[in-house]
Amino acid sequence: MDIFARGKKYLIDVYKRFPLDVDRGEGIYLFDKQGKKYLDFLAGIAVNALGYQHPAVNEAILKQLHRNLHLSNYFLQDIQIALAERLVTISGLSKVFFTNSGTEAIEGLLKLVKKWGNRNQKNEIIAFSGSFHGRSLGALSITMQEKYQKSFEPLLSNIKTVPCNDVQAFESAINDRTLAVFYEGIMGEGGVRPISEELLTAVYRGRERFGYLIITDEIQTGVGRTGTFYYYQKSGFMPDGVATAKGLGGGLPLGAFIVNEELGTILEKGEHGTTYGGNPLACASGLATVEIVSQPEFLRHVTEVGRYLKERLAALSEQYPSIIREIRGEGLMLGMEVNQKAPELMFEACAQGLLFNIAGGNVLRFVPPLIIDKPAADEAAEKLRRAFVNIFGEA
Template identity: 40%
Template structure:
């Protein structure tokens, strides 16, 4: 008999009932150190008092009115995002998947309104993950994502990661945009080198195409800058954001320049829940905190300490780990052929530490951005215990 909850997830046998900062409490009382943050969502940890206050205050006033009316909280968050980013305008969604749908529509509508209706193709890269909607799985193109869900949406060209010659050859009169993650998350914590991101920006400018960045997982302070592309000193035309922007509340956004968004006029897109007062009140509190330069300095300090400790862990367990990869507090432990990332994650449950598996046999570490030095030390002790258990199995 099918379960009452559709069985599309392979869930761990854990039942968390409470969260406190970087900690999750199981119903049996065990305390787990959370290095997954709900897959980079709980950027300020669980039950953060500032976010709780913002949500509670708004919940006592107004929850939902729809986008038929002006929403002051939405305007406040949009204004803050425009102030601290490249963007001129923002559309709010409920998720990264919805952000992907709009980013694709926005790019194609831009060229349609310019009279270049043939420009519909979007170039994407192996290992990418942009969500699970029809457009997002078509953007991925991998068998794992699209098998059984055909016909697949047309208009995406899939290229190998790092193949510069193939990229140049793929650009034609039909190319509308390049879509890429500055740091691949699901793909195994693969950062795009700064020079490559600069090169993509230059290429898009030379060829007259749009650059779309997916910062759903790597954005909102995760790499030590407010958004990961800032490290390369470039800006996109369109950017997808979600996960950390709501600090645990479902919220996403598409940020864009005035030019790139010029085709999106009244009636071309919408959302019933997107940008509701609750989500935007929490999102404003998140961005106010994380955009503070002093806070980002603390993220970089914590990231440096965690990476140093992880390098020591790799050295101590050469049969389990090959390397540390990633940026800021978006890090991955690449496992050796002798050890499966899934086994390390499972051993972590026994050691009461939460991590997240990824492709390329990588264990993702995505702790809250405000994790403490003491919690980092405890994390390493528990990861060491997990690695020892894998080696003993």
């Protein structure tokens, strides 16, 4: 039996997978077992910020491997504290709790804000339609997409959905009972859709009036992906809490929530915890990644190469104006909305040696390793063009 037949036999079948039997990764490329090379603009779903086999990440992992693989949070762990210190400095917030995933970061924040709300007589949480915050029952309760929620209701109560970018609807939804607003600066799974400046301003203005908490989900936008370490740093607004994951572990499972001073003292001993969260191997890999990504010249590189890739995608959209609706996003989190055949384009691009996935039903999403250069952007644009030609004909 080949790997596809064995996968079908032994794994619960919830993923749409590429028809690829991957052997290894190197830099920004994956290689299958026949030795075919793929330019990887999926990057483990926006995880592999420094690509595959980055020497600094590998070295940090090997060094930690020879100290200890796992200790548990019964111990203070130097590597975990070093990473927490970096995240506090970078974010401008005060305290960190480490998790294994993005979903768990959201889940922990939900508990924390609920406890804060119980103290402050507030109980309504606001989330935006099209958002994605994870698939555990708490995180799913604020993931406002019917296709994810419909089989699992009832979910948490007291959640209000506001249509994204509808400032008027947002302003009529908030009141004295509003406990927290959860938002993604750019909705990733929802189709690379940035929240508007007007809505963002309304969210922060509303906090001054009603005193609710603002939690931003930087799981996909964070760790340099949009050209600043966190996306909220572009706006100058300061959230009360941030969820971070994906790129944070440099390829190992690591998430965190980072909160302000007040929220950092809400939970008492025993009220929250995790066996693996902040595992030293993941923190070592994460620290090596964060040290590199947080350098200003690295972030400038992400902005520049992202702008270049966006221009290349825009040039393609001029060739196929009746198919490509819009190019969106910032830095190296870009989306191309098409009005037809998104899955066919994804599989044809894969055959051409370019990997990316689809978000929001009809958006080709590009989240490459942050180390790509302009020639790699050219290579991606050319492979994508060939996929368009093979599906729609020469422009």
